[in-house]
Amino acid sequence: MDGDSVVVVGAGLAGLVAARRLATAGADVTVVERRSTVGGRVRTENRDGFTLDRGFQVLFTAYPAVRRELDLDALDLRFFRPGAVIARPGSRSVLSDPLRDVRAAGASLRNSEVTLSDKFRTLLLRQHVGTRTESEIFRASDRSIRSYLREWGFSEDYVDNFVAPFYGGITLDRSLSTSKRVFEYTFKALSEGRIAVPAAGMGAVPEQLADRARDAGASIRLDERVTSIDDGVGEDRGDDSVRGRDGGVAVETEAGTIAADAVVVATDPKEAHRLTGIDSIPREARSCVTQYYRLPEESVPRTGRKLLLNAGDPSPNTVVPISEVAPEYAPDGSALLNATFLGETALDRDADALAEETRLTLEAWYPERDFSALEPVRTHRIEFAQFAQPPGLHETLPGVRAAGGATYLAGDYTAWSSIQGALRSGREAARAVERDR
Numbered sequence: 380m381d382g383d384s385v386v387v388v389g390a391g392l393a394g395l396v397a398a399r400r401l402a403t404a405g406a407d408v409t410v411v412e413r414r415s416t417v418g419g420r421v422r423t424e425n426r427d428g429f430t431l432d433r434g435f436q437v438l439f440t441a442y443p444a445v446r447r448e449l450d451l452d453a454l455d456l457r458f459f460r461p462g463a464v465i466a467r468p469g470s471r472s473v474l475s476d477p478l479r480d481v482r483a484a485g486a487s488l489r490n491s492e493v494t495l496s497d498k499f500r501t502l503l504l505r506q507h508v509g510t511r512t513e514s515e516i517f518r519a520s521d522r523s524i525r526s527y528l529r530e531w532g533f534s535e536d537y538v539d540n541f542v543a544p545f546y547g548g549i550t551l552d553r554s555l556s557t558s559k560r561v562f563e564y565t566f567k568a569l570s571e572g573r574i575a576v577p578a579a580g581m582g583a584v585p586e587q588l589a590d591r592a593r594d595a596g597a598s599i600r601l602d603e604r605v606t607s608i609d610d611g612v613g614e615d616r617g618d619d620s621v622r623g624r625d626g627g628v629a630v631e632t633e634a635g636t637i638a639a640d641a642v643v644v645a646t647d648p649k650e651a652h653r654l655t656g657i658d659s660i661p662r663e664a665r666s667c668v669t670q671y672y673r674l675p676e677e678s679v680p681r682t683g684r685k686l687l688l689n690a691g692d693p694s695p696n697t698v699v700p701i702s703e704v705a706p707e708y709a710p711d712g713s714a715l716l717n718a719t720f721l722g723e724t725a726l727d728r729d730a731d732a733l734a735e736e737t738r739l740t741l742e743a744w745y746p747e748r749d750f751s752a753l754e755p756v757r758t759h760r761i762e763f764a765q766f767a768q769p770p771g772l773h774e775t776l777p778g779v780r781a782a783g784g785a786t787y788l789a790g791d792y793t794a795w796s797s798i799q800g801a802l803r804s805g806r807e808a809a810r811a812v813e814r815d816r
């Protein structure tokens with residue numbers, strides 16, 4: 380690898396991991412990112428003393444790639460408690476993992492929303508997924524989460540009132556039509572680890588990866604969009620003299636041409652398709668809107684650092700008193716909550732109407748409390764949060780070498796739509812470049 384030049388297109392999680400690994404292996408690495416900040420779909424905005432992740436998302440500490448690529452201590456994590464609060468008008472009940480959250484075990488075991496047989500099946504399912512690896516789970520036969528849970532014999536009430544809002548929140552698909560592989564793997568991760576956010580916001584994750592990539596020698600160019608890639612594969616579209624050694628690639632950006640020995644396309648899936656023309660790159664979006672609210676600290680409901688799941692109604696799907704989990708997310712005297720609305724239709728809804736829906740929902744869940752002071756701080760409308768993952772999709776995704784020649788792919792779209800998938804793909808793409816050089 381020594382001295383080989385590699386351009387990485389995109390400074391999301393996948394691109395940053397690829398950049399660090401390639402630079403560590405001795406390559407001369409340039410990351411080109413079209414935005415003014417790194418992180419791609421994992422970014423944080425600071426506004427009026429509030430820390431606002433761009434869409435509610437969390438880190439699963441059991442993900443192997445999270446443990447491998449990140450210094451979790453340095454991220455100063457703030458942890459959720461296992462489980463959630465199942466909320467509906469006039470009632471709230473705690474569902475936890477009695478094996479891991481001793482404080483909530485009693486409430487959880489007494490929870491009448493969930494039958495004894497559902498609790499027992501949950502333990503059996505946990506044993507079933509516990510012994511299986513990521514590749515075993517993603518290679519197994521597939522069906523939707525809903526039909527998988529039916530086969531396991533879970534009651535419809537459990538599926539609709541707990542699984543739909545909880546895993547619907549993870550897959551951004553409350554209908555549970557997503558591949559059961561995503562359910563199995565995230566269920567396994569939840570059983571084996573915790574969910575958390577860094578004290579400084581989720582954006583601290585890519586910031587740390589970017590620091591590590593720079594320390595390894597990579598340079599990161601921001602505010603520069605890659606417009607096309609000429610790798611000389613197929614129709615010869617360019618002049619060989621602008622490519623790197625042995626043909627290599629010419630990466631066209633808005634600022635000019637970069638000649639390199641190899642390029643790693645670590646953009647979002649739609650842009651990766653545009654740049655490479657590879658049709659197996661998934662482009663169907665899962666969308667969501669996350670809205671943030673401030674409340675006086677004394678007015679905020681305490682959930683014991685758990686998410687609130689909307690059992691009765693899909694809108695909003697979840698409400699999270701995030702500053703209870705991470706007090707650093709709100710300035711003194713204020714609390715910060717977020718609500719997430721799933722699906723494309725939420726994208727066009729008026730911010731005031733969304734805020735009113737959240738206020739009415741909270742008033743119905745907590746009739747004894749006053750939410751008149753709930754004030755929207757920011758609305759994040761995220762058209763492409765994840766790609767849709769229907770059953771059977773994963774075996775159709777392109778591998779990191781699918782483009783051929785000196786062009787490599789990295790990004791969640793080569794694995795599965797998650798932080799784990801993105802981090803893992805960055806490592807796999809870097810390995811492929813190293814092995815081929």
Ligand SMILES: Cc1cc2nc3c(=O)[nH]c(=O)nc-3n(C[C@H](O)[C@H](O)[C@H](O)COP(=O)(O)OP(=O)(O)OC[C@H]3O[C@@H](n4cnc5c(N)ncnc54)[C@H](O)[C@@H]3O)c2cc1C
Nearest residue numbers: 389391392393413419420434436437605790791797798801
């Ligand atoms: C609201 C939301 C909630 C989520 N929840 C979770 C969760 O709880 N847990 C989980 O594991 N995952 C979650 N995800 C998914 C996870 O964030 C993504 O799968 C992951 O971040 C994808 O990383 P990536 O590096 O593959 O792509 P991206 O993050 O999309 O990075 C691609 C980068 O390429 C840049 N780029 C694009 N085109 C060009 C170009 N032409 N030139 C230069 N640069 C370009 C982009 O600006 C971007 O920085 C969530 C995502 C969102 C948005």
